[in-house]
Amino acid sequence: MTATELNHDLDLAELGQQLRVDAVRCSAASGSGHPTSSMSAADLMGTLFARYLRYDFDEPGNPGNDHLIFSKGHASPLLYALYKAAGAITDEELLTFRQEGSRLEGHPTPRLPWVDVATGSLGQGLPVGVGIALAGKHLDRLPYRVWVLCGDSELAEGSMWEAFEHAGHERLDNLVAVVDVNRLGQRGPTRHGWDTAAYARRIGAFGWHTIEIDGHDLAQIDRAYDEAIRAGRPTAVLARTVKGAGVAAVADQEGKHGKPLPSTDDAIAELGGVRDLRVRVAGPEHGSAPHRFGSASALERPAFEIGTQVAPRAAFGAALAALGTARPEVVGLDGEVADSTRMERFATEHPERFFQCYIAEQQLVAAAVGMQARGWIPYAATFAAFFTRAYDFIRMAAVSGADLRLVGSHAGVAIGQDGPSQMGLEDIAAFRAVHGSAVLYPCDANQTAALVAAISDYPGIGYLRTTRGDLPVIYGPDEEFTIAGSRVLRSSDADQVTLVGAGVTVHEALAAADELRGDGIAARVIDLYSVKPVDAVTLREAGQATGRIITVEDHWAEGGLGDAVLDVFAHGDAAPTILKLAVHGMPASASPAEQLRTAGIDRTAIAQAARTLLAAP
């Protein structure tokens, strides 16, 4: 049966009113929430559920399901009211909104099985929707549609225009943005008010089909969706609506954002009372399975000869290409720097699974988030510094429980002449402060190759920091490296100090240990390639055995490897003496060796710090 047949006896105007009533009720029960932002979009979403959405609420993992993202996540009362109307949750659960222990959070999260990604930071739902739409067309190759409910306020976010550009250029005809133009933002009127033509001009210029409608006229809504799914292009339905529609006390008024209605009972009465209509959402049309790019095979990791000089970024490129061969669900996404990050090789060997996102790091990460929501294993790469552009998306990806692999090349002052704008010097701090993340920073090519594979199954945000320049290969090609591990590279019973580095500073620490040995000082050296989670056992052992630890990192002194080591000794135990070497001054252009020297993180500085530490009383 078609959706229209399924709901032939359903009065959509009544459904809209029910959704408003339920948004008002659950916000009243919680004493907070965004009922007015829900009421404006109720007719738009009610019609979508009754007539166009294809979704099996009993089987949220059905690959044929459409995807619905509330980019304006604060309209969660509407989303939950829709779930109730669809029979997915009870009225009782609806009224647990925003209470401790409830799945119905202030902004939607994937704690609810029907939610793909968390929203609530505006401007993210559409870029993630682009990612799912890309997956639908080019990876899954299934006819599901992606519906994104957007607010008008969030059209001020640049990330939305990255999404419009990407989707328009790719002609993603499986993507529909429904823009709830209720003209009022949080603080006051939006820039364009009800001028839907202003939005149409802009979005149309990016290659989208646009339709301007009255968002409370059910016939117009129905016709717009029908037109949208036949447009052959991504379509934006620009719907003029009234914030707080249906309740005169709040309708189209400033100062009514994000709070329950002044009188719940009056509002419900004005809306015609509580209803219990049920909308029958049609299931997916096709039962077919998603496309797969061949079958899995054993991973043949690239091997690098000990003693040769190889850039970790080059090892990443080779390892990702190999992983792509072994695992057909691996996908590569580039921010128009694949020649630098060395993802190029993956692009050459697996062109069907390579996605060019151009210099739009927010869309880059969002596309990866969307693809992982469909079960793909995305690796997104750009310069380490430029992931700061997408930090809000990474933060929200953690709220979504997304499994992402992000690879940042050009880390630290060691990049040399390009100067501070291109140096990732805060990336470890930023990624450590992402919930559930792993932060990996290999020091040689074989270790890099091993970690590229190791993070493929990491449940959460896995960050790999690769180094631009050549570094000596010190590990054999068959060594295994696990997340949360480390390597003790020099060790003896006589060790008086421990040197802890990662990436480029491992080699400086080794050289310093050699230099110190000449002075009769025995130094333990630890390669702390897993900065998070950190190998606390090995560090504690070293602290106990040597009593002194020097950490050295090509990163600002705040939030990086040094702080990760310090944290190990912040659990109520006695700590060894610790000295942290890191970058303090703002670098300028200089050669890599000059940079390490100036920053005080080269072999000479490490050896000198060790001598000073040992000379202290």
Added chain:
Amino acid sequence: MTATELNHDLDLAELGQQLRVDAVRCSAASGSGHPTSSMSAADLMGTLFARYLRYDFDEPGNPGNDHLIFSKGHASPLLYALYKAAGAITDEELLTFRQEGSRLEGHPTPRLPWVDVATGSLGQGLPVGVGIALAGKHLDRLPYRVWVLCGDSELAEGSMWEAFEHAGHERLDNLVAVVDVNRLGQRGPTRHGWDTAAYARRIGAFGWHTIEIDGHDLAQIDRAYDEAIRAGRPTAVLARTVKGAGVAAVADQEGKHGKPLPSTDDAIAELGGVRDLRVRVAGPEHGSAPHRFGSASALERPAFEIGTQVAPRAAFGAALAALGTARPEVVGLDGEVADSTRMERFATEHPERFFQCYIAEQQLVAAAVGMQARGWIPYAATFAAFFTRAYDFIRMAAVSGADLRLVGSHAGVAIGQDGPSQMGLEDIAAFRAVHGSAVLYPCDANQTAALVAAISDYPGIGYLRTTRGDLPVIYGPDEEFTIAGSRVLRSSDADQVTLVGAGVTVHEALAAADELRGDGIAARVIDLYSVKPVDAVTLREAGQATGRIITVEDHWAEGGLGDAVLDVFAHGDAAPTILKLAVHGMPASASPAEQLRTAGIDRTAIAQAARTLLAAP
């Protein structure tokens, strides 16, 4: 004399060739750099210098000077070649490009007196230019123009569209974007190649005047600039150019980005040899002084009564309004949440100095960067979590040496029901890892008011974390709080443990100390409101006196207050026993009190931690 008269004997074609030759020469001397990206824009910029730019190179601080931003900062060889042609630097200095100690960095920074802001992270120059243009029209009220050289690749960045939208809507007719459409990005062709019409459609839809030209046709360039400055709207000159123009070995070829030319001598010969033309850049037309909003007066800080309950964000709003009265150079910028951050009061009292940036956090921060470049004192406020959206801009602002005040409200789990998408839980880590930053986190209203004033003169990025909910006022209205200070709130000779908090956890620590006193345990309590720079002296004293420190913060465990305390003891001295309490699990919706309890950072958790620590052997 007009610029045209000044340069009546200058052959602009020859000037363009000289600029190319010099870009080639300095890149060859350094062995790195971006000559081909410079060569495409040489004619565009040569004509600008000779005919349109008004700039006194002897007096870069002249308020009447135009502003020129290389948003495509990698074209620095061209910028430096222009400086040489203008007589601002010598040929000898030109050849120090990218070498240690040179001002001529890989990407321009304000180490050069003629550079307003650092560029090199694409998509930032235009939004910053919007900030300067806003300052020109609404603050300085001077007729200077802002010229921004953009790359075509960077038009993929959403931040550019935030800028187009802001400038178009504000009709900033003092802003000209010159887009060097050389069709080749770093890795390969851009999305739209030479289709300047595609850019014109998009940019035009945002209210800009657009002009499409051949970027190597000097007459077309001249006419375009003439048209731009008369357009009455912001104008984009979309110039079709050839990357590497003038040298057949690299012209319009992929794989020639960011590297010296294959043969320097051949290239120079092909370009007609080394020249030493001088361009006479016209000075500013008007000598008038910038507008000032009245004169300075003594600050009358708002006062809050000890024992009352006041939200720190409310104190921020009142204090900023008062500061605006005392200091006429203070400016407020809002990300469409002034009702929440409480900047609203500043908007009401100082409407001429209030700027609405809507939900576009990148443009919000960029506008502030632009305004401070003109000597204004901008305060930009949004939710703490949403500064992550602008993290790359904040990172680059530090490279620019910008003096910014950023105020993040809605910090931590203490916001309660709204859930994790709205909780700043990584903001301290992110801001600590910004070079030269100050991170302040007040716990009461009077302290907030004092710190709002204290950061007004901070040289660098000053971040103030305000709390959403009411907190008891514990300090008198006349107390002074300095950056890098702290307050010892409980102290005795018998102290067995030190509790260190900031913001909401100060009050939890105080309550825990009271509870512990009932158990006969004396606890010192420190309000570490300045998380960076940190008051190391007070912390060391406490560590020595009590031997045990418990840190407690409403923030992830990584990179926050706890790590700031640990860092104090990472300088080779013996450390006390430290225990770090922070947020570990992903929060959901719940009341503020429930959130603090669940996170294990409330009074009960602190007291329990202290007892456990004291019971340890």
